[in-house]
Amino acid sequence: MDGHEVVRLMTEKPPAHCILKIESFSVFQDASIYKCNEASFKSIAFGTGGYTWVLSVFPKGNKQEHVDDHLSVYVTLVDKLAPDAREKRFHYLKNTWGVSKFLPISTFNDPENGFLVDDYCVFGAEVFVLKNQAKISTMSIPEEDCVRSYTWRIKNFTLTTAPTNLYSPLDSSSGLNYGNKLYVEYFLKLKNQREGENHQKLCYQWFSASENRCGSSAFLSINDLLYSSKGYLVSNTLIVEVCVEKMFLLKD
Structure with a gap:
């Protein structure tokens, strides 16, 4: 020593x-x-x-x-x-x-x-034995070659009278154990099916076994959605896309 x-x-x-x-x-x-x-x-x-x-x-x-x-x-x-x-x-x-x-x-x-x-x-x-009870956590970046973009084509879209809500839930079978957390930073996009710009919002959250949904409760107003020149709803079909920008995994 x-x-x-x-x-x-x-x-x-x-x-x-x-x-x-x-x-x-x-x-x-x-x-x-x-x-x-x-x-x-x-x-x-x-x-x-x-x-x-x-x-x-x-x-x-x-x-x-x-x-x-x-x-x-x-x-x-x-x-x-x-x-x-x-x-x-x-x-x-x-x-x-x-x-x-x-x-x-x-x-x-x-x-x-x-x-x-x-x-x-x-x-x-005097000898005092300290039991190794420290909780060790590791923060890492998931594999870079995993899929980072997902697209859904929603046909026969049903209209509502409230602003359009858009959420991205974490699959319960994703293997996220209790106590572990996954930070995700991503864009929720409503694709423009004409020549205009897509409507998008940046979302970010720590996902866990008990907190597995994140998104926007007022993603787009009904008026903008129905306005044909916007190009979001065409032939009663929506195209939604999720583009993941960053992911951090916190685990035991």
Whole structure:
């Protein structure tokens, strides 16, 4: 763990998960087994968060991290994780994390600081396992080669006395799962069957499983629709077109 990732704080509460008490610290430190560069004091395995851990203390620093003037302290995950496990930080290739420069050895050895008193010291650890409950969403653009234009020829159109309403519903079988959303920006067009311009409106909305219809409640007045020179209604037939401009899919 890099230094900028370490948060140091003072607390009067003892560690909740592991306490390693070392009596006659100097004697243990001078034992042959601890004189090698790789040596560390290790606690008995302890369990928390559904996993098993071990606390390790390098009294002369972790030489593999090129540290010789600080105590190095680590927590190691004992359990074997599957290669596809996704625990934060700890995984099957990296099962040890800690602080290579935990405390200067000179500071630790000075009894005035209270860490090593009468050749006795105490180390501890608290491990909090955060379950990965984050909701991950991905916003993407659907395939570019999908159909972006749809045309309907409506024959024997029935007239009403209200302005013409035009909506574009999302097919319930489109596979949009609950919680997912589809943003669509498109033009609703009433084709001019003569030589005039088409009548169109830009529509946009986030579609979902519960909100699957979008359009215009006052797309075109009846008077404009019936006015023959407009060219929208010819031989009692309408031609409606939907042209999709943009689509964004938001999904789990």
